Amino acid sequence: MYPFSFHQTTNVAQSVSLKKEHTEAKYIAGGQSLIGVMKLRLDKPSQLINLGSIPELSGICVEGKTITIGAMTRHAQVAASKDVKACIPGLAQLAGLIADRMVRNMGTIGGSVANNDPSADYPAGLLGLNATIITNQREIKADDFFKGMFETALEASELIQSIRFTAPIKSAYAKFKHPASRYAVVGVFVAQFADEVRVAVTGAGSSVFRLTEVEKALSSNFSAQALEAVHISADGLNSDFFADSTYRAHLIKLMAIQAVNQAK
Ligand SMILES: Cc1cc2nc3c(=O)[nH]c(=O)nc-3n(C[C@H](O)[C@H](O)[C@H](O)COP(=O)(O)OP(=O)(O)OC[C@H]3O[C@@H](n4cnc5c(N)ncnc54)[C@H](O)[C@@H]3O)c2cc1C
Structure with a gap:
């Protein structure tokens, strides 16, 4: 490792002011990707800005059907949360399927979403649940947030503070994982709301995407x-x-059925 300031x-x-001052600096959350x-040596920031000791970025808050998860909340906390399990079982299930115990204890929802790895699990959860990403400067709908491989709508110094979800009627996540890394070869998140069904796929494209033909089929008959x-x-x-593209197409259908x- 080469030298950097912490x-x-x-x-x-x-944090935002430091990031503006040092344009080549990076925020560090759980550090599991960065x-x-x-x-x-794919990136060489000379400054790291640690988000780990900012209390306002952690925690899970429920108000009626709205659940807000702080950016620094670890995957293991989401997976174990009674509130998340009760309101959005599919999201708790997704968090519990990320990587291994060590990564789940360190990695954060904000870091995963900001990173937008094309095989990461949370982007499918956020897109499937029509979540809202709350930053220090605005609110961004998941449909407008994930722009491409490792690319998001975040501006240079913008910091994710929390993610807001509305509880669906039913939700679930099914993942065919890579046996070594446990990233998704294909992962499918399904959410049924009163007025729509949303289905999001990770691992199969350059970035997470919605599966409109499956959404349409499930909207009239959720089975x-x-x-x-x-x-x-x-x-x-x-x-x-x-996995070649034909195999991934097959897996998408299988994971959607699963x-x-x-879904519950
Ligand atoms: C062995 C291994 C296996 C893994 N398997 C999986 C898997 O199966 N599924 C999966 O989804 N992921 C997997 N991951 C990735 C893991 O989930 C990471 O936790 C996650 O991608 C990044 O979260 P982090 O908190 O560690 O972020 P960091 O690594 O600290 O940061 C990642 C990026 O996000 C930026 N960032 C962090 N927080 C914020 C914020 N609040 N606002 C703005 N920018 C921010 C950082 O500047 C950096 O560019 C795996 C990782 C490892 C090491």
Whole structure:
């Protein structure tokens, strides 16, 4: 590892001000993606701004059907939360399927969402649940947030403070994981609301995306049977050593069926 300065901050305003002052600086949350990137010399920030000691960024708050999760909330906390399990079982399930115990104890929802790895799990949860990303300067709907591979709508110094969800009627996440990294080869999040069904896919494209043909089929009949006749095209899907695009298309349908069967 090469030298860098480490800033310990205690509030959001101080972190944002430091980031504006040092344009090449990076926020660090759980470090589970950023440290690996730095070790591989894919990024070389000279300053790290630690978000780990800012109390206002952590925690889970429920108000009626609205649940707000602080950006620094660890995957393990979301997976174990009684509130998340009660309001959005699919989201707790998703958090519990991320990586291994060590990564889940360190990694954060804000870090995962800001990173937007094309195989990460949370982006599918946020897009499937029509979540709102709350930053230090605005609110961004998930539909407008995930722009492409490792690309989001965040501006240079913008900091994610929390994510707001509305509890659906039913939700579930099904993931076919890579056996070594446990990232999604394909992951499908399904959420049924009173007025719509949303289905989001991770691992299969350059970024998370919605599956409109499956949403349409499930909107009139929320059951696995409704998906029998649906054809998932392999066009434009990822193809690599582990899974070609045809296999990923097959997995999308299988994971969608699994998610619908598990939804509660
Ligand atoms: C072995 C291994 C296996 C993994 N498997 C999975 C998996 O199965 N599924 C999965 O989804 N993920 C997986 N991950 C990634 C893991 O979930 C990370 O926790 C996550 O991607 C990043 O979160 P973090 O808190 O560690 O962020 P960091 O690594 O600290 O930061 C990541 C990026 O986000 C930026 N950032 C962080 N917080 C904020 C914020 N609040 N506002 C703005 N920008 C911010 C940072 O500047 C950095 O660019 C795995 C990681 C490892 C090491």
